[in-house]
Amino acid sequence: MIAIETFGLEAVVKREVQAMGFEDIKVSPGKVEFSAQVEDIPRVNLWLRSADRVLVKVGEFKAVTFEELFEQTKALPWGDWITQDGKFTVNGKAVKSILGSVRACQSIVKKAVVEKMADTYGVEWFEETGPEFTIQVSMLNDIATLTLDTSGSGLNRRGYRKHAGMAPIKETMAAGLVLLSFWNEERLLIDPMCGSGTILIEAALIGRKIAPGLNREFASEDWPAIPRQAWGDARRSAKEAILPEGGLQLFGYDIDPEMVAASKANAKAAGVGGDISFEQKDIKDLWIDAQYGVIISNPPYGYKLGDYKDVNQIYISIHKTFKKKKGWSVYILTADTKFPDYFKRAQPDRTRKLFNGPLEVRYYQYFGERPPRKEK
Numbered sequence: 001m002i003a004i005e006t007f008g009l010e011a012v013v014k015r016e017v018q019a020m021g022f023e024d025i026k027v028s029p030g031k032v033e034f035s036a037q038v039e040d041i042p043r044v045n046l047w048l049r050s051a052d053r054v055l056v057k058v059g060e061f062k063a064v065t066f067e068e069l070f071e072q073t074k075a076l077p078w079g080d081w082i083t084q085d086g087k088f089t090v091n092g093k094a095v096k097s098i099l100g101s102v103r104a105c106q107s108i109v110k111k112a113v114v115e116k117m118a119d120t121y122g123v124e125w126f127e128e129t130g131p132e133f134t135i136q137v138s139m140l141n142d143i144a145t146l147t148l149d150t151s152g153s154g155l156n157r158r159g160y161r162k163h164a165g166m167a168p169i170k171e172t173m174a175a176g177l178v179l180l181s182f183w184n185e186e187r188l189l190i191d192p193m194c195g196s197g198t199i200l201i202e203a204a205l206i207g208r209k210i211a212p213g214l215n216r217e218f219a220s221e222d223w224p225a226i227p228r229q230a231w232g233d234a235r236r237s238a239k240e241a242i243l244p245e246g247g248l249q250l251f252g253y254d255i256d257p258e259m260v261a262a263s264k265a266n267a268k269a270a271g272v273g274g275d276i277s278f279e280q281k282d283i284k285d286l287w288i289d290a291q292y293g294v295i296i297s298n299p300p301y302g303y304k305l306g307d308y309k310d311v312n313q314i315y316i317s318i319h320k321t322f323k324k325k326k327g328w329s330v331y332i333l334t335a336d337t338k339f340p341d342y343f344k345r346a347q348p349d350r351t352r353k354l355f356n357g358p359l360e361v362r363y364y365q366y367f368g369e370r371p372p373r374k375e376k
């Protein structure tokens with residue numbers, strides 16, 4: 001299988017895949033590949049938090065002529081996956097390859113799969129009224145990778161975000177930010193510019209062990225190649241894994257009352273309405289009492305929302321509030337490389353380059369002192 005993710009989140013996805021017990025993991029830009037069984041497809045789709053989609057790798061080979069692409073695609077066991085009535089589309093991409101025309105590669109692959117299906121099922125005409133299959137041909141350095149998309153709509157579409165605000169981050173990215181931080185379910189977490197609440201909602205899902213895909217469907221649910229029971233089992237054990245409400249310390253603020261209302265509605269839709277408190281507040285009025293905690297936030301990017309003066313004021317507020325709070329870990333996602341000039345508590349302990357859609361952003365990480373261990 002291949003988990004596809006935003007550039008920069010590979011290490012987090014790898015950790016997630018490892019935690020699910022998979023081995024033989026290979027990481028490349030935007031991709032984490034691992035060995036799994038067909039029965040694992042439901043579990044992986046239901047549980048992966050920071051990946052965008054999950055593909056089955058049907059085959060991989062070198063191809064520098066269209067004939068090679070055609071013959072080797074045709075040799076793959078498409079009938080193991082695609083049903084006789086399957087509706088299938090082919091998309092593609094090509095980077096640094098002799099076969100650089102994506103459209104030509106797509107149509108060659110489509111033709112090869114149709115021929116293979118005709119041989120497999122002994123028919124010439126396909127109704128295409130059944131389950132959907134999205135094939136991708138990806139050419140990279142003359143190596144063709146042929147995959148089937150098991151997810152359908154992106155895994156970021158958890159189904160809870162009805163109100164998104166002006167510049168929301170993807171749910172998968174928000175989960176990645178939380179998993180990259182040192183937050184855990186026993187620690188206080190705030191997002192003082194929470195927008196539609198995505199970061200806190202993802203933290204609540206993590207804290208309560210709620211599988212992020214539990215309230216949605218996946219393209220491969222109708223594939224006969226995956227035993228129905230595997231879906232049933234995966235959903236049942238995901239439901240059993242959920243921890244009861246209570247005990248999380250999650251707080252969200254935003255200057256815009258509409259965003260506060262949106263966050264509340266989204267959290268409720270995600271089943272974590274009782275785990276997070278949201279309140280309208282300007283960050284300049286934020287008052288922190290606790291000695292230890294975590295802040296994860298993505299401020300307006302200046303040129304996208306508000307103007308530079310406002311953004312600078314926000315940075316100044318973060319500096320004022322947290323400069324002496326050594327027990328607080330501060331995590332800020334922004335496209336603005338000036339942020340560390342304002343937050344002068346220390347140099348960032350780590351800076352990770354990520355992509356928020358097409359926008360290059362940085363995740364500035366300032367680690368706080370650890371809270372004393374709780375007496376058992």
Ligand SMILES: C[S@@+](CC[C@H](N)C(=O)[O-])C[C@H]1O[C@@H](n2cnc3c(N)ncnc32)[C@H](O)[C@@H]1O
Pocket residue numbers: 164165167168169170192193194195196197198199253254255256259281282283284297298299300301305306314
């Ligand atoms: C980039 S958005 C956050 C998006 C959020 N992470 C999400 O996924 O929806 C920045 C948010 O900061 C809020 N904001 C702007 N100025 C603020 C201030 N002075 N105090 C608190 N919130 C502010 C905006 O209303 C906006 O919702």
